[in-house]
Amino acid sequence: MNDRYYMDIKKFPQQFKKGAELAKDIKVEGEFKRIILCGMGGSSFYAHILNDLFAKDAQIPYQIETVKTYDLPDNADSSCLFILSSVSGNTEEVLSCYDKVDSRGYKYFVVTAGGELLERAKQRNAPTVVVPLETQPRLLTGYLMVGVLKVLTNSGLIPDKFPELAPIFDQLDSLLDEEYAKKIAKDLYEKVPLIIGCDNIPSAAMFTKIKFNENSKMQSYWNVFPEVNHNEMVGYTNLIMPAYFLILKSKFTHLRIHKRIEIFKNLMKDKGAGVEVIELKGESFFAELMYMHYLADHISYYLADEYKVDPEPVEMVEEFKKLLNQ
Numbered sequence: 001m002n003d004r005y006y007m008d009i010k011k012f013p014q015q016f017k018k019g020a021e022l023a024k025d026i027k028v029e030g031e032f033k034r035i036i037l038c039g040m041g042g043s044s045f046y047a048h049i050l051n052d053l054f055a056k057d058a059q060i061p062y063q064i065e066t067v068k069t070y071d072l073p074d075n076a077d078s079s080c081l082f083i084l085s086s087v088s089g090n091t092e093e094v095l096s097c098y099d100k101v102d103s104r105g106y107k108y109f110v111v112t113a114g115g116e117l118l119e120r121a122k123q124r125n126a127p128t129v130v131v132p133l134e135t136q137p138r139l140l141t142g143y144l145m146v147g148v149l150k151v152l153t154n155s156g157l158i159p160d161k162f163p164e165l166a167p168i169f170d171q172l173d174s175l176l177d178e179e180y181a182k183k184i185a186k187d188l189y190e191k192v193p194l195i196i197g198c199d200n201i202p203s204a205a206m207f208t209k210i211k212f213n214e215n216s217k218m219q220s221y222w223n224v225f226p227e228v229n230h231n232e233m234v235g236y237t238n239l240i241m242p243a244y245f246l247i248l249k250s251k252f253t254h255l256r257i258h259k260r261i262e263i264f265k266n267l268m269k270d271k272g273a274g275v276e277v278i279e280l281k282g283e284s285f286f287a288e289l290m291y292m293h294y295l296a297d298h299i300s301y302y303l304a305d306e307y308k309v310d311p312e313p314v315e316m317v318e319e320f321k322k323l324l325n326q
Contacts, residue, residue: 032107033079038067
C-alpha cells in the first residue's frame with residue numbers, strides 16, 4: 001500500500017481552512033453575468049460541487065460554466081468572469097484559453113500550483129490562488145474549491161458561506177467508517193462500479209466515478225435518479241459485465257427518489273448484480289457531498305490495494321501526453 005498517498009487522503013478535512021487562508025486577499029473587481037471555469041480533470045471537477053452548492057442558495061445567481069477544451073465559448077464576452085484552473089500549470093487546453101482571455105482583456109483569476117500558467121499570471125500581475133502541490137490534483141479538491149469560493153466571496157459576487165460550511169469539514173473524520181470503506185472495496189473487486197446518485201447532488205456520483213478511474217485504475221460510470229430510470233436502466237436488461245451498483249442516497253432529495261432507489265435496487269439484484277445503497281451522512285446536502293468525497297477516496301484507495309496497484313500515478317495520462325507531443 002502507498003502509505004504516503006493514504007496520508008494525503010487524510011488531509012482533505014484540513015484543506016477548507018487552509019484554502020480560505022490562501023485566497024484571503026484575492027479578489028476581482030467588476031460586475032459579471034456569468035462565471036466560466038477553464039480546467040481539465042482534477043483541476044475542474046470541483047466546479048460541479050460548487051454548482052450543487054450554488055443551486056440551493058437563492059442569493060447566488062450563478063452556475064459555473066466549465067470549458068474543457070482549447071477554445072472559449074463563442075458567446076463569451078466582457079460580462080464573464082473567467083477562472084483559469086490548472087494545478088500543474090502546464091495543461092495545454094487551459095493555457096490556450098488563458099491566452100484568449102488575456103488577449104481580449106476579459107477579467108479573470110488563476111488557480112494553480114505552478115508551471116507556465118503561474119509564470120504568465122505573474123507577468124500580468126493577475127489575481128492568483130497558489131495551492132500547494134502536495135499530491136495529485138484529484139486530492140486537492142478542498143484547496144481548489146474553497147479557493148474559488150473565497151475569491152468569489154471577496155469579490156462580492158456571492159454571500160459568505162464560510163461560517164456555514166467550515167464545521168462540516170471538522171466532522172468528516174468522525175463520520176467516516178474505514179471498515180465500511182474496506183468492505184465496499186472488497187465487494188467491488190473484479191466488478192465494474194456503476195455509481196447512481198440523487199438529482200439534488202449529481203456531483204457526488206460524478207466525482208466517485210472519477211476516484212475509481214484514477215485511484216483504482218479501472219472503469220466506472222455514473223448517472224443520477226430519476227434520469228437513470230428513463231433510459232440507461234433499459235441497458236441493464238442483459239448484463240454483459242460484472243456490474244456492481246453503488247447507490248448514493250441523500251436524505252434531502254425528493255421522497256419519490258427514495259422509492260425509485262428501493263425499486264431499482266431490487267430489480268438489479270434480481271438481475272444478479274451487486275448493489276450497495278450508501279446512506280449519505282451529514283446534516284445538510286453539502287455535508288453529504290463532502291462525506292461522500294472523503295468516503296470515495298477511501299473506498300477507491302482500498303480497492304487499489306485489492307488490485308495491488310499504486311493509486312497515485314496516472315501513467316496512461318503521462319504516456320498519452322508524451323505521444324501527443326511527439
